[in-house]
Amino acid sequence: MHTKEEHKYKLTFWEKIYIPEILKGMRLTLEQMLKKKETREYPEEKWVPPPSYRGAPVLVQEENGVERCVACGLCSRVCPALAIEVQASETEDEKERYPVLFEINMLRCIFCGFCEEVCPEEAIVMSPTYELAFTRYEDAIFDKEKLLTPVEELRPRLEYLHAHR
């Protein structure tokens, strides 16, 4: 422990008697106290993420109610956490293939966005959803029904992808 005080500069008399400096500090804290607070009161006031935000991955649902996905399985292949399972089947539609089963295990998903990046059809994109808390395992496995999201809701993200890729 230092026995002698070392200062970068010599303190003046008013600084040495301490009390005025403490009062200065207290004025500062008082000013802070009266400032507007930055706190967002979460459950009432929710944060709206920007389009660049990578939330839960979802499947894009076209206006006619059919998913874009052609079940190529690239997302499943690229997923580093092995969270995606796809089973393909044939359809009479123009795209000829569709997924009978499409499951994302949200307990495994790491929100890396590789699935979105690799998808040739822009069928899987990262949504702005960030409230992903579950009380049961089964709730955390999102099936096709749950993943399908109308294209209108995902418009900002799709536009963002177009602009930056």
Added chain:
Amino acid sequence: MDFTDILISLIKIVVMFGVVLLTVAELVYTERRISAFIQNRLGPNRVGWKGLLQPYADVLKLLLKEDIVPTAANRFIHTLAPVISIAVAFSTLAVVPIAGETIRLFGREVQMVIADVNIGVLYILALTSMGVYGLTLSGWSSNNKYSLLGGLRSSAQMISYELAMGLSVIGVIMVTGSLRLTDVVAHQSGWMWNMILQPVGFVTFVVAAFAETNRAPFDLPEAEPELVGGYHTEYSSFKFALFFLAEYANMITASAVIVTLYLGGWQVPYLELLNLPVGVTIALQILAFMLKVAFMLFVFQWVRWSVPRFRYDQLMNLGWKVMLPIALANVIVTGIVMLLL
């Protein structure tokens, strides 16, 4: 001393106790809110209106916790220590007058003070230094090196600052000529508050009071970065709550004493010119007293969140090399001025 006297005293004690307990609870709340506001946060605002019921939720939580006594601890003293702390903190308030007029109750003139002792100032000094036993014993009985260090620090700190505190009070006693707190307050009528008559004594007393209550910037006994939690490291559940309560009760006591000795107690300037009925006068005096105490409590919390903690050697330097000489000089100067006038 007959039955009526005892009854009146009991009523006063119960009222005082209730008010202080409620204030302590809300102090925990204001502390958290003020700290939050200073740090640009909102603080607890969910339990009850604006979060006012937060302290009750906290106490309930503490009551439901397990009460742990370390195996190597001295069981009896471990339990006794928080009791000493809280008892001392509450009993000091007995001599603080809260209004000047008397009211008639059961056919007697009742003073607005629990015990109008003729050595009130001495009583306060004696009891506040008793408070250190709570901390030191808790530190020793826990059988934990951090607790022990905290307890030792508190005793060293108390000894150093008790001197400065006592010497600054001497200034007030010299001006007033009485140790009775009702006289001290009565002497400060109008704007002749001791704060104005004894500005240096006021500053040293307030600083010493901060050290006596173990509040920041002098909260070394519980310095959490170095001592884990200081003297109450090994305490949990309601015993911890008692220490918590005692800290805030001590703050109320210190504020009340500062207000009584230096800020004119219940005095409201120019109130006597208005010729109000006695009831209104008493109500106004009590209100004035409470507002002054509330302001001092705010200052306590405001300082805590503005000033960083002292280093231990700085604390000792300040106590012995600065506070003590200043307090002594204050006594001498007061004496000389009183001789000359």
